Amino acid sequence: MARYGMVLDLNRCTGCMTCVMACKEENLTRPGVWWNRVLALESESLDRMTYLRYACMHCDDPPCVPVCPEHAIYKSPDGIVLIDQEKCHGHGACMKACPYDVIDRNPDQDYFPEEKLPFEETPDAHRIHPRGKASTCTLCVHRIEQGKEPACVAGCPSRVMVFGDLDDPESPIREKYQRSRPLLSSEGTNPKISYIVPEGMWEPLEQRIKENPRMVR
Amino acid sequence: MAKEEKLSQEKATALEAEGEVEGYTFCDGCNEVPFCGIKFFRRGDVITRIEPWPDFPASPICSKSYATLQRLYHPNRLKYPMKRTNPKGSSDPGFVRISWDEAYDMIVGQLNRIKKEHGPHAVFFYVGDPKEPRAAVQRLAATYGSVNYGCESSTACRRAAQLAELLTYGFPTMGDLPTEESKVMLIWGTNPAYSGQPFLCHGQLADAKERGVKFIVVDPRISPTAGTLADIHLRPRPATTAALAAGMMHIIFKEGLEDKAFCDKWIHGIDELRDYVQDFTPEKVEKITWVPAKDLIDAARLYATHRPGAFLTGAQATTHDRNATNNHRAILMIPAICGYIDVPGGIPKPTEPLEGMQGPWADGPPGFCLRDKMMEMKEHRLDLEAFPAWVEKLFEVQTNYLVEWIKEGKVKAFLGWGLNTMIWPQSHAYQQAIESLDFSMSVDYFYRDWTHRYVDIVLPAAMNYERLAPFAYFGRKVFGRTPVKPQGECREDWQIALEIGTRLGYPDVFFNGDVEAACNDILGMWKITYEDLRKNQETGVSIPGKGVEQYKKYETGGIRPDGKPGFMTPSGKIEAVSMVLEKYGIPALPEFKEPMETTSEYPLILVSGSRVPYITHSKWREDSPWLLELQPDPLLTINPKDAEKRGIHRGDDLSLKTAAGEIRVKAKPTIMVPPGVVGVMHGWAKANVNELIPREFDPISGFPPYKEVVCEVVKV
Numbered sequence: 001m002a003r004y005g006m007v008l009d010l011n012r013c014t015g016c017m018t019c020v021m022a023c024k025e026e027n028l029t030r031p032g033v034w035w036n037r038v039l040a041l042e043s044e045s046l047d048r049m050t051y052l053r054y055a056c057m058h059c060d061d062p063p064c065v066p067v068c069p070e071h072a073i074y075k076s077p078d079g080i081v082l083i084d085q086e087k088c089h090g091h092g093a094c095m096k097a098c099p100y101d102v103i104d105r106n107p108d109q110d111y112f113p114e115e116k117l118p119f120e121e122t123p124d125a126h127r128i129h130p131r132g133k134a135s136t137c138t139l140c141v142h143r144i145e146q147g148k149e150p151a152c153v154a155g156c157p158s159r160v161m162v163f164g165d166l167d168d169p170e171s172p173i174r175e176k177y178q179r180s181r182p183l184l185s186s187e188g189t190n191p192k193i194s195y196i197v198p199e200g201m202w203e204p205l206e207q208r209i210k211e212n213p214r215m216v217r
Numbered sequence: 218m219a220k221e222e223k224l225s226q227e228k229a230t231a232l233e234a235e236g237e238v239e240g241y242t243f244c245d246g247c248n249e250v251p252f253c254g255i256k257f258f259r260r261g262d263v264i265t266r267i268e269p270w271p272d273f274p275a276s277p278i279c280s281k282s283y284a285t286l287q288r289l290y291h292p293n294r295l296k297y298p299m300k301r302t303n304p305k306g307s308s309d310p311g312f313v314r315i316s317w318d319e320a321y322d323m324i325v326g327q328l329n330r331i332k333k334e335h336g337p338h339a340v341f342f343y344v345g346d347p348k349e350p351r352a353a354v355q356r357l358a359a360t361y362g363s364v365n366y367g368c369e370s371s372t373a374c375r376r377a378a379q380l381a382e383l384l385t386y387g388f389p390t391m392g393d394l395p396t397e398e399s400k401v402m403l404i405w406g407t408n409p410a411y412s413g414q415p416f417l418c419h420g421q422l423a424d425a426k427e428r429g430v431k432f433i434v435v436d437p438r439i440s441p442t443a444g445t446l447a448d449i450h451l452r453p454r455p456a457t458t459a460a461l462a463a464g465m466m467h468i469i470f471k472e473g474l475e476d477k478a479f480c481d482k483w484i485h486g487i488d489e490l491r492d493y494v495q496d497f498t499p500e501k502v503e504k505i506t507w508v509p510a511k512d513l514i515d516a517a518r519l520y521a522t523h524r525p526g527a528f529l530t531g532a533q534a535t536t537h538d539r540n541a542t543n544n545h546r547a548i549l550m551i552p553a554i555c556g557y558i559d560v561p562g563g564i565p566k567p568t569e570p571l572e573g574m575q576g577p578w579a580d581g582p583p584g585f586c587l588r589d590k591m592m593e594m595k596e597h598r599l600d601l602e603a604f605p606a607w608v609e610k611l612f613e614v615q616t617n618y619l620v621e622w623i624k625e626g627k628v629k630a631f632l633g634w635g636l637n638t639m640i641w642p643q644s645h646a647y648q649q650a651i652e653s654l655d656f657s658m659s660v661d662y663f664y665r666d667w668t669h670r671y672v673d674i675v676l677p678a679a680m681n682y683e684r685l686a687p688f689a690y691f692g693r694k695v696f697g698r699t700p701v702k703p704q705g706e707c708r709e710d711w712q713i714a715l716e717i718g719t720r721l722g723y724p725d726v727f728f729n730g731d732v733e734a735a736c737n738d739i740l741g742m743w744k745i746t747y748e749d750l751r752k753n754q755e756t757g758v759s760i761p762g763k764g765v766e767q768y769k770k771y772e773t774g775g776i777r778p779d780g781k782p783g784f785m786t787p788s789g790k791i792e793a794v795s796m797v798l799e800k801y802g803i804p805a806l807p808e809f810k811e812p813m814e815t816t817s818e819y820p821l822i823l824v825s826g827s828r829v830p831y832i833t834h835s836k837w838r839e840d841s842p843w844l845l846e847l848q849p850d851p852l853l854t855i856n857p858k859d860a861e862k863r864g865i866h867r868g869d870d871l872s873l874k875t876a877a878g879e880i881r882v883k884a885k886p887t888i889m890v891p892p893g894v895v896g897v898m899h900g901w902a903k904a905n906v907n908e909l910i911p912r913e914f915d916p917i918s919g920f921p922p923y924k925e926v927v928c929e930v931v932k933v
Contacts, residue, residue: 018283022283117290
């Protein structure tokens with residue numbers, strides 16, 4: 001089986017929000033739920049702005065899995081961490097357990113409360129998000145099954161993201177993977193999403209994630 | 218209707234059983250034409266999802282593009298023609314649904330009456346955002362007999378820079394991407410990380426950086442382009458462009474780094490330019506522009522010694538001040554003195570642009586646009602007296618004196634596609650002027666109160682997924698699209714223009730309203746039809762060229778239509794001293810002019826139009842909740858030091874004031890803007906920053922000072 005992951009070279013990231021919106025359009029998540037976030041980080045001392053594409057880390061040892069009382073969260077054979085929407089009862093333990101704070105609860109709101117837009121009427125399974133249930137990045141597993149990259153990767157204009165099988169020595173992800181590190185590795189969850197970060201920005205990035213990993217307007 | 222619906226449902230169900238069908242269109246999320254390619258998937262007429270059009274020349278797509286799907290089906294879309302029922306000036310215009318026949322009867326009746334009573338030039342034709350209908354609307358204006366056609370480019374966007382290019386180089390260029398030959402890249406006043414030109418090319422720039430190309434980025438802000446690419450980032454005080462450029466040329470000349478042979482042979486006024494920049498020592502330039510002398514020297518040396526150098530300039534960031542044209546002309550002289558014009562890896566002048574286009578698609582094909590007829594009517598142009606150099610070089614009317622023309626009774630009616638009154642400084646003056654007209658019409662996707670409450674008729678436009686015209690071309694490659702049926706009674710821009718023309722009594726000129734026939738009239742220049750585009754839908758159709766790309770064509774006669782060596786300027790050379798400007802008694806060297814001075818009352822400089830990547834102009838605030846969620850409020854970017862002095866924190870409600878007006882905004886302290894500068898994105902109806910801009914214009918181009926005005930910010 002593959003072990004899918006992603007490397008992000010933040011030297012190339014411009015904070016253009018394309019990945020954020022590509023994910024929204026692909027998955028039709030509810031208002032306020034952004035599986036794919038972009039955090040902007042400023043360093044006054046370095047006179048530098050850095051942008052961080054941030055989402056579920058698809059950990060090899062995901063702390064969200066064992067805490068779920070309904071056993072709704074599992075790792076796919078390809079290592080993708082997924083939430084079974086049938087089993088999930090919105091208990092919320094996973095949200096607390098995740099050191100990256102990347103699990104949301106689907107809110108009651110819709111973008112258009114009075115009506116469904118035509119493309120929302122008979123949605124594919126990956127576009128259905130029942131109220132109150134836990135919600136996070138699926139790595140676009142439905143696209144991977146069709147041999148495609150996740151929507152955020154396919155959409156990135158600056159080619160910040162490389163997607164691939166971390167165990168495949170032939171994969172194009174290999175070269176950058178070896179130069180990358182996961183964020184908050186001290187948490188010991190062994191994320192499969194890792195980063196190449198501009199000089200001097202590791203600490204401020206990790207600090208920011210600990211303080212507030214939400215998109216700030 | 219019910220039967221039709223049932224039938225279409227049955228058809229949809231049948232298609233669904235067969236699965237999704239692919240389709241193709243172009244995005245109009247920002248305002249370029251043609252822009253990025255979208256591949257969509259539909260079930261029946263319902264588009265379910267979209268992705269970038271693979272291998273399309275303008276690719277990938279951006280956040281706005283993804284949101285066009287939500288915009289397409291937005292419940293608030295205009296779906297029927299509407300007319301006002303309450304008199305102008307009423308708090309509620311009382312718009313009611315009417316038929317297309319009634320709308321056209323009103324328009325044609327007014328056009329015929331005005332022609333008889335005031336002459337055809339009293340009708341102003343205008344295309345704002347999107348640019349797509351420009352060719353069809355020009356054909357309409359010319360056939361009706363009005364020379365007064367303008368657009369957003371000729372108001373505040375690209376044309377001042379283009380005028381500078383035409384005066385200086387004799388051909389339009391915003392530069393291009395670095396090639397394998399390029400050693401250094403100068404990016405001045407543009408942020409290709411978020412937008413054109415050319416398209417969303419940041420990925421390619423980042424590749425160039427990885428292969429060793431050096432980057433100089435000139436931008437007061439730490440734009441993502443500067444942040445990710447710049448080896449040297451120059452952050453000038455807004456509106457001091459000509460001084461900074463003069464400073465760079467000062468160093469290049471002083472250290473003998475210019476291309477002397479090129480300068481002597483191909484630059485008109487090179488001695489005057491040398492004399493002029495002699496004064497602009499790095500120390501003096503630092504005082505004027507805030508750019509440290511050392512950085513200036515390093516940038517000048519880097520650009521002149523890493524040969525050849527390319528550049529990218531912006532559409533308008535360097536021309537939003539009262540010295541717009543000469544500021545931009547000053548930038549253009551830097552690669553010129555280095556000899557980087559029309560050399561491999563430098564500033565290209567395409568050898569074989571597509572025959573019959575003579576410029577970017579946005580201008581429209583001159584033949585189809587009946588440009589000759591427009592030129593014959595030149596003496597009736599409303600901007601003739603105020604902006605003679607502009608009129609000599611550009612066919613679109615500079616619109617900023619619209620207020621005066623309407624007051625003087627020179628304009629009686631206004632026909633607008635994508636009209637947006639917030640484009641103008643002191644927008645309310647234009648709103649009142651349009652309201653006072655005999656008749657006005659606007660075509661749009663949504664009802665936009667800040668414009669439509671002042672007009673008589675609003676017509677519903679088909680969106681990008683519902684349009685056939687225009688097709689796209691890049692270089693010598695042509696692409697078509699596969700529209701779905703429009704929502705409601707929406708019609709595409711071209712169709713509306715063609716139908717008005719047909720009803721005015723010119724069915725042959727306007728193809729009886731048939732959009733595909735109009736496209737085929739243009740495509741016929743290359744002996745193809747829209748059907749050929751469909752047959753080659755994803756890959757497009759290549760129009761064969763005659764030969765390979767040539768360089769230094771100014772030596773061989775490949776630039777001028779008369780075949781003589783040289784450039785398309787009066788002197789035949791690149792003009793540091795513009796003979797056109799000289800003729801009209803305007804400063805002919807790219808001189809620096811001191812911008813508005815800050816005062817104790819107004820100690821900050823206001824940059825109107827600090828863009829964010831997920832909004833363009835006034836669009837998208839209400840068109841897509843996906844995007845609005847990213848930023849629901851007008852934000853003021855202010856340096857943390859300036860914020861601290863005023864006790865301002867993130868999210869605070871602020872009052873932003875200039876001598877011309879006041880708006881309310883929310884605070885976003887950020888190091889992106891330097892101390893002394895604040896920025897607000899334009900186009901917020903609830904905080905229209907252009908109300909703070911005075912109607913004081915660059916004397917050459919008529920451009921307003923969107924990036925020069927002094928201001929103050931206080932907590933509310």
